[in-house]
Amino acid sequence: MSTYTLHITGMTCDHCARTAEDALNALPGVTAQVSYEEGIAQVMSPKDVAIERLIERVEAKGFKARLSE
Numbered sequence: 573m574s575t576y577t578l579h580i581t582g583m584t585c586d587h588c589a590r591t592a593e594d595a596l597n598a599l600p601g602v603t604a605q606v607s608y609e610e611g612i613a614q615v616m617s618p619k620d621v622a623i624e625r626l627i628e629r630v631e632a633k634g635f636k637a638r639l640s641e
């Protein structure tokens with residue numbers, strides 16, 4: 573498993589965070605927790621799931637995501 577922290581911008585409420593979280597969790601094997609207050613997603617994902625796919629899932633919902641360093 574790999575763990576990532578994503579910074580997410582464009583969320584305006586807890587519902588947005590849940591939308592982003594659900595989008596990530598819909599990927600097989602991925603477990604994500606998204607905090608609206610922090611603007612952060614904590615993601616655990618199988619190694620064969622590219623980080624780009626995680627970012628795409630979030631951005632498909634209308635948010636911007638980038639990997640935290």
Ligand SMILES: [Cu+2]
Binds near residue numbers: 584587588589
């Ligand atoms: Cu919202």
